[in-house]
Amino acid sequence: MxxxxxxxxxxxxxxxxxxxxxxxxxxxxxxxxxxxxxxxxxxxxxxxxxxxxxxxxxxxxxxxxxxxxxxxxxxxxxxxxxxxxxxxxxxxxxxxxxxxxxxxxxxxxxxxxxxxxxxxxxVMASVVGQAVGFALVLWRFGYVARQSAELARQLKREQDERARREVAEERGRIARELHDVVAHHMSVISVQAGLARFVFTSDPGTAHAALGTISGTSGEALEELRRMLRVLRSEDGDDGSDAPEAPMPGLARLAEMVERVGAGGVPVELRVTGTPRAVAPGVELCAYRVVQEALTNVLKHARGAEATVELVYRRHHIEVAVTNTAPSGGEGGIPDRVRAGSGHGLLGMRERAKLYGGTISIGPLSEGGFAVRLTLPTSARAAAQGDDATE
Structure with missing residues (x-):
C-alpha cells in the first residue's frame, strides 16, 4: 500500500x-x-x-x-x-x-x-563554518534528489515513447498482414464472382469452376485470418493453447497462389532457379507477401496481361521477381498512383523488404508492363556478402 x-x-x-x-x-x-x-x-x-x-x-x-x-x-x-x-x-x-x-x-x-x-x-568562526557547511550540504542533497527525479521522469517519458513506437509498429505489421491477405483474396473472389455471374446461364461449367475457386479462396482467406488472430491472442499473454496449427505461408505455396491468380483470368508462369532450400520463416513470409501483392495489382489493374513469377535461390540470398506484360489496349495497366509507389500495398512491400535487410525495385518496364524485383538475404552475414552464382 x-x-x-x-x-x-x-x-x-x-x-x-x-x-x-x-x-x-x-x-x-x-x-x-x-x-x-x-x-x-x-x-x-x-x-x-x-x-x-x-x-x-x-x-x-x-x-x-x-x-x-x-x-x-x-x-x-x-x-x-x-x-x-x-x-x-x-x-x-x-x-x-x-x-x-x-x-x-x-x-x-x-x-x-x-x-x-x-x-x-x-564562537563566530565555528558558527559561520557550521552555517555555511550545513546549508551547502543540505542544498547539495536536495539538488541531487531533484536531478535524480528529473532523470527518472525522463526515463519514464522515453519508455512511454518507446512503447508508443512499438505499438505503432505492431499496428503497422498487422495492417500490412490484413492488407495482403484481404486484398489478394478479395480481388480473386471479385473477379471470379463477376465471371460466374456473366456465364451463369450460358456456360454452367465455367460458372461452377468459378464458384469452386471462390469457395477455395475464401476458405484460405479465413484460415489466414484465423491464424493471425491466434498469433495476436498468444502475443497478448494467452497460455499458448490457441497457437496457430497451420504454418505461415511461404515459398512452397507460390504454386498455389499462381494457380489461384490464373483462375482469376491472368495467366501466370512460375519459374524456380537454383536448389530450393529452407530459409528463415520471416524471409519466406516476406517474399510470399510481396509476390501476393504484386499479383493482386496485376489482377486489379492489368487485366488481359500475362505475368511471370521468378524465384532464384542463390548462396546467400534469394531473388523474387514478378513481371507482367502490358494489357491489351493499355499502357502498362498500372494506375499512376501505383506507378509512383504511393499505394498502401507498395509501401507495405518496401517496409517488409527493409525489415529483413532486403532491397526492392518497383516500376514500369521499357517495353511495357510492370515489374517488382525483391532481393532478400538468407543469413545475418548475407547483407554484407554478395554472390551471383546460383547453387
Missing amino acids: RIRPLVVDALIAVALTTVAVLLGQESVKQGWPELDARGYVWVALACLPVVFRSRAPLTVLLAVHLACIVYVTEGYWPVVTSFGPMIAVYTVASLRPVRISLPCAGLMCAVWIYAGLISEDA
Missing part, C-alpha cells in the same frame, strides 16, 4: 516537533533560558509547517525561518528550532531550480549567523 505524501510529511513534522520539544528541555543544562509556553509556541511554528512542504515549499521555508528568527531573538537556545529550516532548505532544493534554491540555502546560513551574533558566548 502506498502512503500519501501528505501523510509522510505530517509524520515528519510530528517527529521534528517531538525531537525539538525533548531537546528544549535540555536548554537549562546548556546554559540557556528554560522554555516557557511562549517558547514552545515558537518551536511548534518552526516545525509544524513542514506538513505542507511538498505543496508550498517556499512558503514553508519562509514561515519556519521567520519563526526561528523570532525564537532566537527572544533569547532561547537556537539549536532547538534548527530542524524545521534544515528540512525546508532540502525540500526547496529538491523541488525548485538552482536560482531559487541557492538563495534559500543562503537565508538559512544568514539566520544561523544572526543567532550566533546575538549570543553572548558564541
